[in-house]
Amino acid sequence: MQLEAKKLSYRYGCYPWLFREVDFTLSPGEVVGLLGPSGSGKTTLCRILAGYVKPAEGRVLLGGKPITRKGYQPVQLVFQHPEKALNPRWRMRKVLKEAEVEDSILEALGIQSEWLSHFPGELSGGELQRFCVARALGKGTRFLIADEMTTMLDAITQAQIWNAVLNAQKQREMGIVVVSHEEKLVARLCDRVMRLSR
Numbered sequence: 528m529q530l531e532a533k534k535l536s537y538r539y540g541c542y543p544w545l546f547r548e549v550d551f552t553l554s555p556g557e558v559v560g561l562l563g564p565s566g567s568g569k570t571t572l573c574r575i576l577a578g579y580v581k582p583a584e585g586r587v588l589l590g591g592k593p594i595t596r597k598g599y600q601p602v603q604l605v606f607q608h609p610e611k612a613l614n615p616r617w618r619m620r621k622v623l624k625e626a627e628v629e630d631s632i633l634e635a636l637g638i639q640s641e642w643l644s645h646f647p648g649e650l651s652g653g654e655l656q657r658f659c660v661a662r663a664l665g666k667g668t669r670f671l672i673a674d675e676m677t678t679m680l681d682a683i684t685q686a687q688i689w690n691a692v693l694n695a696q697k698q699r700e701m702g703i704v705v706v707s708h709e710e711k712l713v714a715r716l717c718d719r720v721m722r723l724s725r
């Protein structure tokens with residue numbers, strides 16, 4: 528199963544085109560970087576690839592079929608700001624229960640059992656992001672789109688999270704898109720790189 532973008536174009540309302548006719552294919556086991564200056568449309572492209580936003584032109588196919596956000600979700604998106612991605616009224620235990628995450632993933636991400644009874648507002652940014660990553664690594668995930676997933680975190684936390692993700696990636700042959708402004712991180716993690724320009 529591949530994640531394919533065919534001739535994607537996007538603009539917000541009548542603003543200028545952000546990108547035109549982007550073609551992109553992500554195969555199982557591949558780690559691809561997505562670079563580009565701020566405002567070039569990386570986050571917008573991530574949302575389109577994950578099926579949250581419809582492109583103005585072109586299409587996204589998953590295993591040859593148009594992507595949808597209904598039912599089983601093989602494509603998962605992780606954002607830079609975990610506090611915006613979590614329901615403030617759900618305890619972390621409930622967040623994980625929905626996603627069916629294996630204990631080994633929680634352990635690799637350094638998630639402590641006492642955090643499970645907390646609400647999002649009671650955890651630090653780094654702790655919350657571990658939950659967002661865990662939630663995105665449920666057992667059905669085949670493709671992960673990491674939109675500046677560790678940008679706000681210290682180097683040790685960043686390394687721990689990426690180790691956990693890359694272990695899962697190898698075990699399950701997941702495909703990953705890595706969005707980052709850190710060229711070094713992208714060079715270290717990625718098999719190839721795609722660039723958006725302004």
Ligand SMILES: Nc1ncnc2c1ncn2[C@@H]1O[C@H](COP(=O)(O)OP(=O)(O)OP(=O)(O)O)[C@@H](O)[C@H]1O
Nearest residue numbers: 539540542545563564565566567568569570571572
């Ligand atoms: N809802 C919206 N309506 C109009 N313009 C928008 C909207 N959302 C984003 N934009 C604009 O679209 C452009 C691309 O935004 P996007 O968030 O995709 O960029 P990005 O490459 O992810 O930037 P960054 O590196 O800063 O995260 C920006 O100029 C932004 O201001």
Ligand SMILES: [Mg+2]
Nearest residue numbers: 569570571674
């Ligand atoms: Mg962005």
